[in-house]
Amino acid sequence: MAHKIAIVTDSTAYIPDALNRQYNIHVVPQVLVWEQKTYRDGVDIKPADFYQRQLATTTHPTTSQATVKDFKEAFEAAAKQADSILTIVLSSDLSGAYNSAVQAMDGFGPQKIELIDSRMISMALGYLVLAAARAAADGASMADCAQLVRSRIPxxxxxxxxxxxxxxxxxxxxxxxxxxxxxxxxxxxxxxxxxxxxxxxxxxxxxxxxxxxxxxxxxxxxxxxxxxxxxxxxxxxxxxxxxxxxxxxxxxxxxxxxxxxxxxxxxxxxxxxxxxxxxxxxx
The missing domain is CATH 3.30.1180.10 (Hypothetical Protein Tm841; Chain: A;domain 3)
Structure with a gap:
């Protein structure tokens, strides 16, 4: 049975995989550029592999925000399961992912998308995402899920x-x-x-x-x-x-x-x- 509310976040949350699967959370990868090659965080390169390579080289990777394309693909996947999509991303002061999500929302429909700048990162973001996902699984409305997240950010x-x-x-x-x-x-x-x-x-x-x-x-x-x-x-x-x-x-x-x-x-x-x-x- 389809969920009425789908949850989308970005890969910096790094919620354990089992919980992502349990609540069907859609994760948009952030981007790394290393030696002229682009990697999607958690897709093309995993943390353990990344850190082992980081120890073994003197070349320094750079980062780029999650792409508009990847957000659109996440919204399209979420729209197959839900009437509304709640998107919670890392702090806009740390990444342009929020702006990518805004652009991906433009013209998307008919599902309603609400976007929240969490002002967080890592599992501080992850727990906000899980709170929304758990509330949605318990039957909370889109407005209630969004309000729950906003109330917990501080x-x-x-x-x-x-x-x-x-x-x-x-x-x-x-x-x-x-x-x-x-x-x-x-x-x-x-x-x-x-x-x-x-x-x-x-x-x-x-x-x-x-x-x-x-x-x-x-x-x-x-x-x-x-x-x-x-x-x-x-x-x-x-x-x-x-x-x-x-x-x-x-x-x-x-x-x-x-x-x-x-x-x-x-x-x-x-x-x-x-x-x-x-x-x-x-x-």
Missing amino acids: HAGVIITPITLEYLHRSGRISGTKRLLGTALNVKPILELVDGKLHPSGQVRTTKKAQQHLVETVAAKLQSAKRFRVAAVHANAPENAQEMLALLCEKCQPLEALVADVSPTVGCHTGPGTTGLAWSIED
Whole structure:
């Protein structure tokens, strides 16, 4: 039986595949360009393969937004199953995917499409998408699903730490001098999503201390929350992610706790070994 509401998102959410299949979520791939070849995130290249290659080469990939064509194809597939399509994408301050979706919507019909700029990325986006998908599966209306997502955006977030400054330097995010100094001191930057953009929120020496800092930071944010979901995200560092998630769950009791990949379109700037925590409060 066809769902009345279909959910579309982009690949930076990296919701675990089993959940994408369970709720029939349509995922539009972001784009990587590496050595003059174009790859669709999660389609032509998978995270593990991307990060292994990133370690083995000095050439730096670049990113491009999900294409209008790919959004149109996702809308067409969703339209075969639903009367309405709710599309939730990563922050428009981090990518032009939102603009691609707007262009793909032009002239599309007769299904209604509603587009939401989540202001999020990674599993902070993923949990918003899952909230909508679960509400739709329970029979909620399009308006109710959209309102649910918008109401939770201010109460979601993500914080990450790369294990090296090298890839931030390669992508032009920091200077060569700062990279050399940070590497000499074994400094690990802390980056937090604020107002739709990733901002430096501190720095810690050693990876272990950085990961402990992330756990303590997120636990403090969730201290007064009653209902929330968390995820540990990683760039080919599943054991570190599992350890962080276990430590966080010792400090709080989430409704759901997942481990997910960091999209290569994010990891090309932060590098393999990056770990982070995402959360979504539902109070």
